[in-house]
Amino acid sequence: MTAKIFIDGEHGTTGLQIRTRLSERGDIELISTPLERRKETAARAEFLNAADIAILCLPDDAARESVSLIENDTTRVIDASSAHRVAEGWTYGFAEMDRGQAKAIAGAKRVANPGCWPQGPIALLRPLVAAGLLPADFPVTVNGISGYSGGGRGMIEDYETKGEDAPEFMPYGLTLNHKHLPELRAYARLSRDPLMQPAVGNFAQGMISVVPLQLGQLDRVPRGEELHAAIADHYAGLEDSVVEVAPFEAIERSAEIEPERFNGTDGMRLYVFANDARAQALLMAVYDNLGKGASGAAVQNLDLMLKG
Template identity: 45%
Template structure:
């Protein structure tokens, strides 16, 4: 059995990871006394006893926790933003390329991707890598997420609100209006972009679920057939062997879900569904995923499975 410790298991992502690990046939969970969660010595002992430790902490705390590990055999998976562009850590999105999957398998330090960044990178990275989209092409991205993406504080805002606040939150709300969202560095870095995208996140009045969209003009593409169907086919070829990324059939009429794309349709899975809509002039790339699944805890457990040489879909 593999000994696993979740440092920060009381948070939204930590709880979800623990739930998935509870049904994992190869895992023995190391538990910390609730009264000792802030005891550095107790945490350090468990971190170094573990074969795999998940860091489900704020950025600064994740860095401090990683520094406590002296056992060279302990593998770390960090769910925070702290190490996503750190060259000493491997970015945990195995579907980007076979080489990336191999890096994850061989690493002892993996940084789990952000939810918005997962959807964006799965859409854009293959197009840039295949020379179909120039890395200096200016891009924009909008991402609609359930309110669980904001953690306990935002969940409380939505679920414990007074009547006036609840009425105000009935519709979707743009946030991150400074255009400096914390996922931007990994989006730019992983896709090899010259410029970060103009990224506008939106929170919706539902618990979980996510739709990430990237619009393109056909003129931005560097391919013989510059149309939506050809982009869809290129992405389908890239992800042909992927277990969790599915490129959906091209729908010229945009009639999926009755013409109203449901952001919650991939909930409770580790899937990222990719759609390509549009025509020969304007194209819309779409990722649909569970922000707590493939966007967080599911991806973390998938990375653990790859690092341990297990079937990547175990307990997923």
């Protein structure tokens, strides 16, 4: 039987991307509210309850409302908002996070799609905490840059209107209260809040997230090779993984480490750089904020749930 998929919020940035990805597939049936009924709560409820899997591409409060409108035990949900990422009863939709995570997603009734910003740092830090190379209370900082599409329709329109006059580099989250901190802390297995300093660049999509590590305070300082081995071992042999780990190299610069490298794909590439004499390391993740960071992850989770 063909699965019925309803995208609640299909006209937003993520929703449009997901719909485009799914529009030519013959194994599913996309169902949509008529345009004239799009803002009717009753229409949303009707289609949410008619779907086998509903994908929510909505602001947080609207996503919570959509879940409350589901009155059956059959509609499964992928929520692309941040409303349920650390909520009880929801499975985190980062398939490569652990060896059993893809299986957990496949069998889940409620899946919370990861945020684009936390996914790279989680991918880098979780293996190190699990291996005992970093303590859970390590003072983690995260910075990086993302394309302006991550800011939603308003930011997209602002940047595209300004064109070359738009800021080339715009730091934000300067109140140090980024909405993704709870999921980053929870799934990187940290016991204290990281410090996040994200920025937006004057390009549509793509991103680099960076985790600098001052390791000298640790009782036992891990070498760069150990950090790399722990991360590489974590992702080795994962079935259908889109996460790869770059070789451990002592290089001064690399032209391949640029935020738009994986645009239009679902890939994520992780890097480890280190100076053992200084007890310092630098972890990097490169991926498309609209691919693995949003719509690509949602489709990956959908495919797992359809198989499950």
